[in-house]
Amino acid sequence: MIDVMVPLEQEGTTAVVSGWLRQVGDRVALNDPLVELETDKVSVEVPAPAEGVVAEILLSKGDEAKPGQVLARLRPVEEMATPAPVPEASDDAAREVAQPAGKDRSGWFSPAVRKALAETGMDPRSLRGTGRDGRLTLADVERAARAPRAAEPVAMAPAVQPQPSTPDPANGRSTSVPHDSMRQAIARNMLKSVTEAPHVTAVFEADFSAIIAHRARHKAAMAQQGIALTYTAYLLAASARAMAAVPQVNARWHDDRLEMFGDINIGIGTALGDKGLVVPVIRRVQDLSLSGVAASLQDATTRARDGHLRPEDVRGGSFTISNHGVSGSLFAAPIIINQPQVAILGVGRLEKRVVVREAGGVDTIQIRPMAYVSLSIDHRALDAHQANGWLSAFVAALEDWRD
Structure with missing residues (x-):
């Protein structure tokens, strides 16, 4: 396997993964852009160090990327073999293959996946992972969160008389714009400067x-x-x-x-x-x-x-x-x-x-x-x-x- 590593030299705060340009299974040539990293000062694409196929992605979007850390691994083209045919199986059987019973699935989650699970309230045991060896990825959680859910029964509660409320001027129309990785890095760097x-x-x-x-x-x-x-x-x-x-x-x-x-x-x-x-x-x-x-x-x-x-x-x-x-x-x-x-x-x-x-x-x-x-x-x-x-x-x- 060929390691794709975070550049050893960078200026600014620790980089984060801002987006993957290739996915597991994609074939890449030498110097093809694989992933984009971002600090508070610059965005940079990390290229493929050799020709091969993306075999494993180790850091998800939003993960911290330290200099010298392995981002992904490539399988050399000459080592690729035609996979044996897989017999058809039911969805339940396929899930058992993707996520073998008895393993501690909590160890498979990257920080970005854990954060997404906490924000969406999704149960990881109900999700199918599409990463290597059935590993749950951020895309899996986001896709499941967008899917319609079955209505849950609602317990009846005693009737409560409505209480008058004071209008909150802050509860009018608003738009939430998530911070991108550059803005978050700038914030960390500025706070560090003024506090130190x-x-x-x-x-x-x-x-x-x-x-x-x-x-x-x-x-x-x-x-x-x-x-x-x-x-x-x-x-x-x-x-x-x-x-x-x-x-x-x-x-x-x-x-x-x-x-x-x-x-x-x-x-x-x-x-x-x-x-x-x-x-x-x-x-x-x-x-x-x-x-x-x-x-x-x-x-x-x-x-x-x-x-x-x-x-x-x-x-x-x-x-x-x-x-x-x-x-x-x-x-x-x-x-x-x-x-x-x-x-x-x-x-x-x-x-x-x-x-x-x-x-x-x-x-x-x-x-x-x-x-x-x-x-x-x-x-x-x-x-x-x-x-x-x-x-x-x-x-x-x-x-x-x-x-």
């Missing part, structure tokens, strides 16, 4: 006049190269410059040490609509030109929204940016840190505001394009001194942008 890391947020204000002028001069030329020059590209480049002033921000927290990195690998929060968000990583930002940053950013966010990210595309981030201003948010704090990183930058909506600026030794009132920028830090690793120093360097990089 003491969040502190510092807020500065940045003048984008220099950035807007620079972008106006270079946007058309980059567009001819197929590159979209966005404000987020400047945020990435300015973040890399600020790391030179306060390198402790480009780090990960461990219980016994702070791991600081030479490479600046910045994750960008990318919204996927109602599905949630993912954080593709732009690598070695300190070595990229502005056009290189913009091109890498465009490629990563496009593949994220098209569902084409690979596990390595969301792995290895040392810092994260949440540009929540693109959806209209003026300010958001605290932004949840993507642990084990120690900081996350939030950038609000860019808007024209009235500010006071000195001109020729005289205070003047001017209209400038401004945005609030915030840095949420893990207070175990960083203090206000580092947070304010980093933000000062970041704002200076934006306001003093040079060609």
Whole structure:
């Protein structure tokens, strides 16, 4: 038998099985997609490691999948033999073959099957399993739950006078949308972050006049190269410059040490609509030109929204940016840190505001394009001194942008 295993390397919380693309008995070729796994950061298809026939599925939809765990087993094609004919039998006899009497059926149930049995109230002894050796699968339980049931006798109870009730405004029309595995993983990761890391947020204000002028001069030329020059590209480049002033921000927290990195690998929060968000990583930002940053950013966010990210595309981030201003948010704090990183930058909506600026030794009132920028830090690793120093360097990089 050939084991199909969960990839050893993954970024994000523990993966769960979001769906099987092949079933027991299906023949597959090398690299055919077998199953889809999902974490809070990425969905990935696990391919067949060889040609064969799916002989056994060990994890059901919704089951937790740990790195190195066996998902399924394939029977090599050369070992397949024509099965002996099975004599016809009654339904009762077939059930005895599928689920031999005397075995402890409770040991055959995966966590997803046990949960489905509890939710539906189905008796597993009344169900026929279609899995290997008669094992009960999630599909068996769901199929039985959808089937019409015979009406059960209802015991007569003494008549009770109706009691007046107060209308509950919450009992009007509603729609329940089950959480998908990505949303559940995001929830677990966010809860872990806020309960384990003491969040502190510092807020500065940045003048984008220099950035807007620079972008106006270079946007058309980059567009001819197929590159979209966005404000987020400047945020990435300015973040890399600020790391030179306060390198402790480009780090990960461990219980016994702070791991600081030479490479600046910045994750960008990318919204996927109602599905949630993912954080593709732009690598070695300190070595990229502005056009290189913009091109890498465009490629990563496009593949994220098209569902084409690979596990390595969301792995290895040392810092994260949440540009929540693109959806209209003026300010958001605290932004949840993507642990084990120690900081996350939030950038609000860019808007024209009235500010006071000195001109020729005289205070003047001017209209400038401004945005609030915030840095949420893990207070175990960083203090206000580092947070304010980093933000000062970041704002200076934006306001003093040079060609």
